[in-house]
Amino acid sequence: MSRRQAILEGAMAAARLHDQLDVRHAVESSGGSIDVFGALLLLKAALIFRPLDGLLGFCIRGADRPGVVISTQRPLRIQRFTGAHELGHVYLGHTESLDGEEILTRGGPMTNELEIAANSFASAFLLPKWLLQLQARRQGWDRASMSNPRMVYQMALRVGASYEATCVALQTHNIIDDVTAKELMSASPRDIKAELLAGITIENYYPDVWLLTERDEGLVLEGQPDDLFVLRLTEKAGAGYLWNTTDLIKSGFAILRDRREIPPTPESVGGPVMRALTARRSDAAQGRFALELQRPWQKEGTAIAALHVAYDLYGKEVGMPRSVRRQLAAA
């Protein structure tokens, strides 16, 4: 099999598995990323997260079911890519594979056709063109938007991939050209985060900075402890409607900044204003928060707009997959 054939085989297999598991339907309802670990479990693979020396992950073909082990020494996004790579091995019927850093290197030293196919599978499974298009439609982004590092970074957060992997996927799917991809790659995620925080200083720039707007209504997001959330919401304050932040605070988030972008003189009276909130939750947690646009003196249930977000801020997986532990705890 040639390199090209291996790439094609991996990509086609990923598309088949999307159909088989009805992945698209699940993502359309959540607005989030593709559940790669859930897919491994649906294929009856035994999945565990453990410290691994010099490896990102490996898979073996057991007597009655495949087994996959993924390193706990890398962040969730790398775990997800590694999981997708091992899923490729499992779905393509490969017997066993030990996988290190080389799977993260695009067009790198990889020569083994099985590894090339598994990596092609991983990219196509996690970052299919339809997922990028779905997120773009939801956010109102067009092709030109994808040359803006700030928007590509937000795309990466929503699809659960690294910034670099998202740039590569946009290029692979011909959404951006080679020159744009190179320019995007030269942008610093640290600078993007600092710009979003607009003067709020943080201890380090490992946490992500999510920009949430009304377009994210119903979003299911996966982040890590200490991630920051910049909420930019249109408020009809001149008509008596304010965004109610009570539930956000009750959900355990600290509001670091809350301000409205009001012109210094009343150029327009009663028009909408932008409310910009920056919030953070430092502990690993799962939950939901809701902000509602309502008249504060009126009773609940009178909101004219809402932002409901379900979040999982546990970050990287350790031990048994979280979804399995939650199922066991609920049983």
Place this chain on the structure above:
Amino acid sequence: MGTVVATHCDLRVAFGDARNQGDRPTCLAFALSDAHSAARGATEAMSAEHLYYHAVQRTPGGHPSDGVALPVACDALKLDGQSLETGWPYLTALPSELTHWKPPPGATPLFRRATQPLAPKGADVIARLDTGQPVVLILLLGERFYNPIDGLIAIGPNDADTDYHAVIAVGHGNASTGEACILVRNSWGPDWALEGYGWIALPYLEARLKQTLVMEPGNTP
């Protein structure tokens, strides 16, 4: 601060029930329309929709979702005029096709009115009220304005700026503490404050008052 115990001037009788602008940015059109109605000495409501429409048309690049500036709205009232509310009743929402947003054939006759800007000072507002003239106020609201206590809004904590808003001063009095207060007619419906009217302590008003005007006497031809 206690409740208002002494009312020295109350022009509410010149107005009908408090109206509700809903979630549209039309507070200024409501304030000017209701002040216009009172200046005409009639209890018939004027069409806020009609005035807002003209103000948006006069705004370069104007869009009905954005609100309008005071000088532009005053020009619309003086030069374009407005019908009675019955001529073009208020729309709770704009038509989905914006080209359908235009005055209906029955939106006549048109009533025009010139306005006179005043210095944005509490004492001047009170002086005008004492002559029987309601005063249109443009305020930079704070969050306390949204939750009056016993119908009263006063300086205090948790009062972040929110937006510019237009109301009409229709009276004044004193709180139980002796502090002077201005009675305003809002356009947020009858469940805000005291059936749609609220008292603003004078220090709060002066800290947040940006522009004021009154109606000139007599219709503009």
